[in-house]
Amino acid sequence: MYVAVKGGERAIENAHRLLAHERRGDRDVPEVSIAQISEQLSLGVDRVMAEGSLYDRELAALAIKQSRGDLIEAIFLVRAFRATLPRFGATEPVDTGEMQVRRRISSTFKDIPGGQILGPTFDYTHRLLDPQLAEGFAPEGPMVGDASGAATPRVTDILGRDGLIEPSPQGRADAIVGDLTREPLDFPAERDLRLQNLARADEGFLLALGYSTQRGYGRNHPFAGEIRFGEVEVEFMAEDAGFAVPLGSITLTECQMVNQFKGSATEAPCFTRGYGLAFGQSERKTMSMALVDRSLRARELGEELIAPAQDEEFVMSHSDNVQATGFVEHLKLPHYVDFQSELGLLRKLRKEFADATAAAPMREAAE
Amino acid sequence: MNAPSYNFAYLDEQTKRMIRRAILKAIATPGYQVPFASREMPMPYGWGTGGVQVTAAILGPDDVLKVIDQGSDDTTNAISIRKFFGKTAGVATTTSTAEATVIQTRHRIPEAPLHGGQVLVYQVPIPEPLRFLEPRETETRRMHALGEYGLMHVKLYEDIARFGHIATSYAYPVKVNARYVMDPSPTPKFDNPKMDNCPALQLFGAGREKRIYAIPPHTNVVSLDFEDHPFARYRFDAPCALCGAGDSYLDEIVTDDKGGRMFVCSDTDYCETRQAAGHRGSESAAPHREVAHG
């Protein structure tokens, strides 16, 4: 006698209960708070906000706690929540030239107006595990000086004044900003949608693609014109009031790559741009994004399309880690109906093969 | 903190209207893949987000919902989706194919014939039947527009040349209303004939790929084949060990590590309904003597 498997509902409930238990871990160890995650795992929070496309530190920190530190799972949680929010409109373009800069470096000029500012960075740290941190460690307070008040114009604007770099395309005031979370994507995609896709894209995927361009798969001779990180004001045009209302400030990282020049018989040669922008302090992400953005402009700039990073449909269709992880992990779901169908076909083909090979020697003997 | 609160059947009304517009367009152009602004759902892409969005958009408070995966109401993902709608829409749920007004399915079409007024919602992973012949969406859309399906026939022909048969056993392509070649979702080809002239409305939702398509009631659906290699269903040649059915699609159950196998209906409602009506198979709790099986 055979009894079909039942009780899936109980199994699911018990699995989730066990998950909650495992998430908490050893109960003799103090529970981690949202504030601790937000303050002390802040770069993880930044990544979840950036790829989750939702600027909310508290929810991102909650998602990290809920996902047990699995950042893609946390991004998924944030995205699913974001999808339920109404969309009121688009803010005014933020002015990163007016950023309250916490860090700002350029690899193209030794000195720039406003100066190079290292800020909080892993750069130049020696990657030696620090046993002090394991013990509970109170670091010294940061050095404090007087703000210079000097403007920190963007390096690309400085180059642009002499026409050495192509101008950024000017947005039309009446143009609707594309949103691939509200309209299905169509190829070829405009640069606004490409940049939105890249801003949400998996950091690891962009890193690998950007890296591939450096190794010759669609090389585009990049220089890190400028990377800046800090706070910018966000304003929203209130139709009733007739003026832009400040909503507050957000932390952004912006990377502007200066790339190989273009030019023609009718156009003076100039450098080209690759652009990266993300919430929080996300340098690896924005640098990779800028490399890939520039690669994806290959068609627009009349370059030969030969490398994966230049292939818009390939890049944009596979950059989203929430989509990717869902489809890869769906292989865990039962497929036994289809597998049964394949088994049936395979058994039939093998039988025919066996019959044919058994018959063949006899035929030969008869000849 | 921004505490979440959710609408009837989870999606907001604006999103539902957008999806309904896509569904109407899909019904008007049978087999054509309509792009829609698929939302991020609280379950992973590839786990039925397209079907869930379609169901959420058409579900009313009086509907009776059935959810199956692999033909069964009791598979974990079917339970999870049924619970989702039980929680967010509070609709009645059932395991009975006959009683349901909306049936969401993954990988099977129920054995019991569907009737007018019912809606069958398929979860679709890859909506594009030409995808594995041509990876680019820009190309495949052009091929559909021109009705250029030669590549598909070449693929099926190459199967015959290599294996002696069309080596596609599930997600077997069909032509809908003599116009669009369509992916029936990864159902076994055993189920293909059920799509033809079906009295129920069939809706297909692909969340990750952002496509919806449809087969309106009583539409002509033909599985692609050749005159000398006609389409043939596959079914393991045995009666169900529980209900004795000789016409249902069967799951193979491995009973030990010595080659022991048994075969039972993949459609659990069909099997249980038959058992309740007194049909018995070789492994039933109380096999009827008169229903003997070899």
Ligand SMILES: [Zn+2]
């Ligand atoms: Zn049965």
